[in-house]
Amino acid sequence: MKEKIVVTLTQSEAFSEGLDEFLAATGWEYIPRGRRGLDKLRKETGALWVVVWSSEGPVLYGPQGRLFFHPSMAKNRISQHRKGLTVDVMERVVGVRANDKFLDCTLGLGADAIVASYIAGEQGQVVGLESSRVLAFIVSFGMRYYRTDMVWLQNAIRRVRVINADHLEFLRRQPSQSYDIVYFDPMFRVPVSQSQPLSPLRLFADHRPLSGEVLNEALRVARRRVVMKERRDSAEFARLGIEQVVGGESSRVAYGIIEKGGKV
Known part of the structure; x- marks a missing residue:
């Protein structure tokens, strides 16, 4: 842009x-x-x-409208988690644990990174990469100035470190096994919802598909696993050679998981 x-x-x-x-x-x-x-x-x-x-x-x-940071989905997810009503997908499927170092390579508005930050806790570390300068600045400063009486939510938001960077270039610079989990939620080839096909988020987002080189760099950097989120019926899993795909029939999305030691 x-x-x-x-x-x-x-x-x-x-x-x-x-x-x-x-x-x-x-x-x-x-x-x-x-x-x-x-x-x-x-x-x-x-x-x-x-x-x-x-x-x-x-x-x-x-x-095309307005774009700003708000932790709406993250807030709801963590609230349900705190009440013991659900085990969030970040813990149940992605595998985030307390004290983890978590690298979100496709930050967007940051919902998954915030939930991961809450689960990882004060001793954890969550880094969110956003290749769009516009999104990175709106989200990073939005996170800084977001105010809420829910201390647990504000602390989780504040712990997310936002970096404006291309994920492949960033991964190449990282030492091997420097993050427990490396996570990708790339812009879906086909949106889950057709209600706002030209929303500001989609206009500014990076639409490039992931490559095998990116996943192999991610595997080098990860200590435990690499995870990619996509539509449940997406051909991206097969294209990238990801065999372990987790997602219930009632969910529109699924998670491709490559355990450490795997190769694509």
């Missing part, structure tokens, strides 16, 4: 804590809001996207 992005404040709030850091990190231009609406601001600046900085973090607005 090369379209111009500018940053402004809300009309009702002069919150600017962290704004200078955000502008320095992104390199995006700050435009005073005044009383202008976002459509007028976009038209006057020639920007396709406008980031509105607020006390809850950055929100990206554009023709």
